[in-house]
Each structure stands twice: as C-alpha cells, then as structure tokens.
Amino acid sequence: MNKFETSSYKTIKSALVNRNLKQALYDEGKVIMDGVLLTLHGEEHRKRRKLEHRVFQRDFFKYYEQELFPKTLNETINPFLKKGGLDLLDFGYRITINLTADFAGIDRVKKTPEETEDLLSLVKTFSQGATLVHSKRPHEEVNQEVKKALEKFESKFLIPSKKRREILIEKYKNDEIKKEQLPRDVLTILLLNEDKIELSDEIIKREIAFYLQAGSHSTANSMTHALHEIYTWCDGSHKKMKKIKNNPLFLQRCVHESMRLHPASPVAWRRSECPVNLEENINMEKNDLIIMDLHEANQDKSIFGSDSNIFNPNRVVPKNQFLWGLTFGIGLHMCFGRDLDGGVIPDEKTDPNNHQYGIVALLVQKILDEDGYPDDENKPKADLNTERSNWAFYPIIFGEKK
Numbered sequence: 001m002n003k004f005e006t007s008s009y010k011t012i013k014s015a016l017v018n019r020n021l022k023q024a025l026y027d028e029g030k031v032i033m034d035g036v037l038l039t040l041h042g043e044e045h046r047k048r049r050k051l052e053h054r055v056f057q058r059d060f061f062k063y064y065e066q067e068l069f070p071k072t073l074n075e076t077i078n079p080f081l082k083k084g085g086l087d088l089l090d091f092g093y094r095i096t097i098n099l100t101a102d103f104a105g106i107d108r109v110k111k112t113p114e115e116t117e118d119l120l121s122l123v124k125t126f127s128q129g130a131t132l133v134h135s136k137r138p139h140e141e142v143n144q145e146v147k148k149a150l151e152k153f154e155s156k157f158l159i160p161s162k163k164r165r166e167i168l169i170e171k172y173k174n175d176e177i178k179k180e181q182l183p184r185d186v187l188t189i190l191l192l193n194e195d196k197i198e199l200s201d202e203i204i205k206r207e208i209a210f211y212l213q214a215g216s217h218s219t220a221n222s223m224t225h226a227l228h229e230i231y232t233w234c235d236g237s238h239k240k241m242k243k244i245k246n247n248p249l250f251l252q253r254c255v256h257e258s259m260r261l262h263p264a265s266p267v268a269w270r271r272s273e274c275p276v277n278l279e280e281n282i283n284m285e286k287n288d289l290i291i292m293d294l295h296e297a298n299q300d301k302s303i304f305g306s307d308s309n310i311f312n313p314n315r316v317v318p319k320n321q322f323l324w325g326l327t328f329g330i331g332l333h334m335c336f337g338r339d340l341d342g343g344v345i346p347d348e349k350t351d352p353n354n355h356q357y358g359i360v361a362l363l364v365q366k367i368l369d370e371d372g373y374p375d376d377e378n379k380p381k382a383d384l385n386t387e388r389s390n391w392a393f394y395p396i397i398f399g400e401k402k
C-alpha cells in the first residue's frame with residue numbers, strides 16, 4: 001500500500017469528486033463511524049444521502065435561522081450575560097447541541113440544564129471517537145468510553161425520541177395527521193424510510209450519534225476561531241470593530257475568511273478502489289491512500305493571493321471559488337450543514353434584512369453585540385489532546401472594552 005500526500009488545491013478538488021476514491025479518515029473511529037453517511041461509498045452512499053437530503057433544504061435553514069434559532073440563542077446566552085462572561089467553547093457546544101439535536105431528531109424532554117449537560121458530555125465523547133485518528137490519547141481507552149456513551153445515549157435519548165416519532169408516523173400513515181406535522185429531522189426520515197433502503201437499529205443509532213457530533217464540534221470551533229481572528233484583526237481598533245458589528249454582510253465575510261484558515265477537518269483521507277491517476281503525478285494503485293491537506297490548500301496563493309496565510313476579510317477570490325475554500329469539502333461528501341452554518345453567499349441583489357447569514361455568523365454577531373471581549377486576566381488555551389489546532393478554552397467577558 002502506497003501513501004500519497006498532497007496540498008494542491010486543484011488535485012484535492014479532483015480527488016474529492018472522484019468516485020473511485022473512498023472515505024478513509026474514519027477507519028480508526030469505527031466504533032462510532034462504521035456505516036454512517038460520511039463513511040459510506042458508491043450506491044449505498046448515494047441512496048442514504050438522497051434520503052437524508054430531505055432534511056437539509058435551504059428554505060428550512062432560513063426558517064430555522066430566522067424563526068427557531070434566535071430563541072435558543074437567547075435562552076442559552078442569558079444566564080452567561082448575567083454572570084458577565086463565558087468560555088466560548090463551552091457556550092459553543094451548549095448552543096450547537098440544541099442545533100444538532102434538532103436536525104438529528106433527538107428530543108430534550110425535560111428541558112433542564114442537567115439534561116443538556118448529559119447530552120453534551122455524550123456528544124463530546126462521540127466527537128473524540130470520530131476523530132480518533134488525530135487523538136493523542138490511548139485509542140482503546142477512547143473506544144471504551146465511546147461504547148459506554150452509545151449505550152447511555154440509546155436508553156436515555158434515542159429510544160424515547162424514536163417512540164415519539166413512531167407514534168406520529170403511525171398517525172400519519174392512518175391519515176390522522178399531515179406529513180408537514182411530522183418532525184423535520186434525520187431520525188424521522190430514517191424511521192419513515194420512504195426509499196426503503198437497508199437500515200438496522202444499530203446503523204440508525206450510530207447515524208444519529210454521528211449527526212450530533214458532526215455539526216456541534218465543527219460549529220463550536222468555527223465560532224471560536226472566527227472571534228479570535230476578529231479580535232486579533234481589530235487589535236483594539238473601535239473603528240474596525242464598529243465596521244464588523246454594524247455590517248452583518250461584512251461580518252459574514254469575516255466568518256468565511258476564518259473558516260478558510262481553520263477548516264474543522266484539516267485533512268481529508270481517501271483510499272483508491274482501483275488504479276487512479278490524479279494530477280501532479282499521483283498514480284495510485286488499488287488500496288493506496290491519499291492524504292489531502294485542506295489547511296494548506298486553503299492557503300494556495302494562486303487562488304487566495306499572496307497574503308493567503310493571514311486573515312484578510314477584504315480578500316477577493318476568483319468568481320468560481322468560495323472564500324472558505326475547501327472547508328466544507330466538495331463533491332461526493334460535501335457537507336450537509338454548509339448553508340446552515342455558512343449561510344448563503346450574498347450578491348448584488350441581496351437584501352441584508354432578509355439574508356441567510358448562517359449560524360456561525362449569528363453567534364459571532366451576538367457575542368460582539370453583547371460587547372464580548374477576551375478576558376485579559378484569563379488567557380485562552382490551545383487543545384493539546386488533539387493534533388487539530390483547536391482551542392480548549394477561550395474565556396471572554398461582557399462589557400465595553402476600555
């Protein structure tokens with residue numbers, strides 16, 4: 001087996017759309033990732049993606065962002081506003097657990113802080129299990145924790161959520177309620193299984209657990225990176241901060257620029273199903289591995305300019321490129337949460353009052369509107385448990401910076 005590495009933007013783009021290259025990044029994380037959408041290939045992947053895509057539509061994202069999310073956001077942030085500060089990672093996870101649970105289809109019946117805390121700790125364990133390949137902890141230890149967490153998740157959250165949906169689906173099938181009255185989430189779609197694809201209870205369990213962690217880990221980290229880049233770029237300048245706060249379209253650009261510099265998954269791995277020739281003399285035999293450095297590719301000077309390694313929200317990119325580069329992936333496994341978290345890219349016709357900004361931009365806007373600034377007495381800390389460059393702890397305090 002040969003191993004190839006590339007950081008060429010062009011090569012990575014062609015690899016990510018190549019049907020003969022199979023997902024390989026999560027082979028280590030099988031306990032949670034075996035058989036979930038992100039690890040499927042070929043026909044099986046196409047069918048599952050088609051079925052689940054029913055949940056991930058732009059009209060629903062807009063409704064979610066404008067109607068449902070502000071309420072969750074206010075409920076979650078209010079206790080911290082009273083306290084005068086928060087840790088961005090902790091807050092990010094608290095808020096996004098509600099978001100991913102809504103999309104995955106996990107009910108929080110009691111609606112107590114303890115219940116959220118419980119779900120949160122399970123999801124953090126799932127997240128460690130999924131990204132095991134980058135974990136510096138003993139892998140067997142993590143896997144044991146993931147197995148226990150899956151069992152607890154099943155009895156405490158999944159079974160009650162399933163039961164409620166099964167009753168509603170029965171009512172729908174008996175014409176007692178309309179389809180629109182069913183919850184709009186992945187669990188309902190899987191239980192309804194209109195395409196009659198093969199799905200076992202074990203697969204549904206891992207799929208829903210995967211959804212919970214896929215969205216929350218990346219959203220919480222994206223928000224924290226974006227705020228860090230903004231604070232650093234403003235460097236105490238009230239003028240720059242005002243520009244960001246008062247111009248939500250510019251703030252959205254800041255978020256996309258930060259996403260480019262900090263892709264949630266810094267690499268993508270694929271294994272060849274047959275001989276594959278990519279550009280730049282990468283000639284793969286069957287079962288060869290290619291490791292693609294998305295972090296590096298997102299700084300390709302020929303696309304993002306000579307200052308591609310720094311945060312520059314005024315950056316102009318060629319028409320056919322995204323400012324966030326390859327951060328949401330492209331091609332076969334392109335992220336389902338892209339428009340939900342990143343929003344829609346504005347154009348000349350965009351009305352700023354009715355634009356879909358994306359959840360990450362909304363979170364950043366809220367923190368800045370509440371005058372959240374890094375706590376000078378309590379410095380942020382990098383996450384040393386992973387090779388991924390994330391923050392472990394990023395305290396901020398509310399109130400006008402002197």
Ligand code: HEM
Pocket residue numbers: 023025037038039049100103211214215216218219222263264265268269326327328329330332333334335336337338340341360
């Ligand atoms: C800033 C936030 C996010 C980032 C940077 C991100 C990034 C990514 C990337 C890079 C992939 C493709 C991986 C590959 O090609 O190997 C992916 C796939 C996926 N993402 Fe996201 N993601 C984010 C948020 C979300 C959210 C909020 C959800 C769901 C609510 C989500 C659901 C998914 C799913 C289901 C896939 C698998 C698609 C498939 O395999 O066909 N993501 N994401």
